[in-house]
Amino acid sequence: MRFDPASFRWEGAATRAYKDEPGAARGMGWHGVSRTTLVREPFELRYFEFAPGGFSSLEKHEHVQLVTAVRGRGRALIGAAVVELAPLDIVETPPFAPHRWMNSGDEPFGFLCTVAPERDRPQPLDDAEWEGLRADPLTAPFAF
Amino acid sequence: MRFDPASFRWEGAATRAYKDEPGAARGMGWHGVSRTTLVREPFELRYFEFAPGGFSSLEKHEHVQLVTAVRGRGRALIGAAVVELAPLDIVETPPFAPHRWMNSGDEPFGFLCTVAPERDRPQPLDDAEWEGLRADPLTAPFAF
Numbered sequence: 001m002r003f004d005p006a007s008f009r010w011e012g013a014a015t016r017a018y019k020d021e022p023g024a025a026r027g028m029g030w031h032g033v034s035r036t037t038l039v040r041e042p043f044e045l046r047y048f049e050f051a052p053g054g055f056s057s058l059e060k061h062e063h064v065q066l067v068t069a070v071r072g073r074g075r076a077l078i079g080a081a082v083v084e085l086a087p088l089d090i091v092e093t094p095p096f097a098p099h100r101w102m103n104s105g106d107e108p109f110g111f112l113c114t115v116a117p118e119r120d121r122p123q124p125l126d127d128a129e130w131e132g133l134r135a136d137p138l139t140a141p142f143a144f
Numbered sequence: 145m146r147f148d149p150a151s152f153r154w155e156g157a158a159t160r161a162y163k164d165e166p167g168a169a170r171g172m173g174w175h176g177v178s179r180t181t182l183v184r185e186p187f188e189l190r191y192f193e194f195a196p197g198g199f200s201s202l203e204k205h206e207h208v209q210l211v212t213a214v215r216g217r218g219r220a221l222i223g224a225a226v227v228e229l230a231p232l233d234i235v236e237t238p239p240f241a242p243h244r245w246m247n248s249g250d251e252p253f254g255f256l257c258t259v260a261p262e263r264d265r266p267q268p269l270d271d272a273e274w275e276g277l278r279a280d281p282l283t284a285p286f287a288f
Contacts, residue, residue, distance in 0.1 A: 001233065001234045001235070002233055003230070003231070003232035003233050005231075005232070010234065038234055039210060039234065039236060041208075042260070043187060043208075043210050043258055045210060045234070045258075064185075064186050064187075066183060066187050066258075068212075070232065086147070087147070087149075088147035088149070088214065089145065089146055089147050090145045090147070090154065090182055090183065090189070091145070092183060112212065114187055114210075114258055116186070
C-alpha cells in the first residue's frame with residue numbers, strides 16, 4: 001500500500017471514526033480519533049490518528065496491541081505507567097493493562113497498531129482499577 | 145522502546161547480522177543487511193537495514209511477512225512483481241511468494257517486519273521459479 005506523505009494517508013485505505021459507539025460507560029469516552037485499517041490478515045494493522053486535543057477511550061482487553069508511533073507527539077497510560085511517544089517509538093499494551101492514548105502536541109498524533117484478527121472486545125475499568133488511577137497524581141489525568 | 149532518530153536505533157535493542165548462515169544455495173546470498181529484533185511476543189517485530197548496495201537472500205516460506213518501510217528507498221521482488229518502497233509504504237509477502245529486498249538508493253534503506261513467533265524456515269526457489277524470474281526482464285535482476 002502506497003503511502004502519501006502529503007495527506008498522511010495510504011492509497012485505497014478508508015479512514016473512519018475510531019469506534020462505532022460513543023462510549024457511554026465510565027472512561028469510555030473519546031474525542032478526535034480516526035481509524036484506518038491497512039491490513040487484515042494474518043495480522044490486523046490499523047493506523048489511528050488523534051487531532052490536537054484528541055484522546056481514545058480508557059479501556060482494557062486480553063489481546064496485546066503492538067504500537068509504533070509514526071506522526072506527531074503523544075502520551076499514553078499503559079497499566080500504571082505514563083509514556084511519551086514520538087515517531088518510531090514502540091510500545092505494547094500487555095493483557096488487561098488499562099490504557100489510553102492522547103495527543104500531547106499541536107499537530108496530529110498517529111500510530112500504527114498491530115493486533116490479532118480474532119480478539120476480545122475492549123472493556124471499561126473496574127472500580128479498583130479506576131480508583132487506583134485516580135489516587136496517583138501521575139495517572140489521575142487519564143481517568144475521566 | 146525509545147527510538148533515537150540520530151542513530152536510527154532503538155534503546156536496548158541489539159543489532160546483528162541478517163542471518164547466521166552465509167547462504168550457499170542458489171540465490172540465498174545476501175550483502176550489507178543488519179537485523180534488530182524489537183519485540184518477540186505475541187508478534188515478532190524486527191527492523192532490517194540495508195546499506196547502500198545491500199540486498200537480502202532470494203527466498204520463500206509459508207509464513208507471511210508484514211513490512212512497513214521506514215528509512216530510505218528500496219526495491220523488492222514479491223512473487224512476480226517488483227515494488228518500490230519509500231517510508232511508510234506497506235507490503236505483505238504472501239505464503240511461498242519468492243521475495244528479495246534491495247536498497248535502491250544511496251542512503252540506508254530500512255523496514256519494520258512483523259512475523260509470527262512460530263514460523264517455517266526460508267527456503268531457496270525451485271528450478272521453475274528460478275527460470276520464471278530469469279525469463280522476465282523485470283524480475284531477472286533479482287535472480288542471482
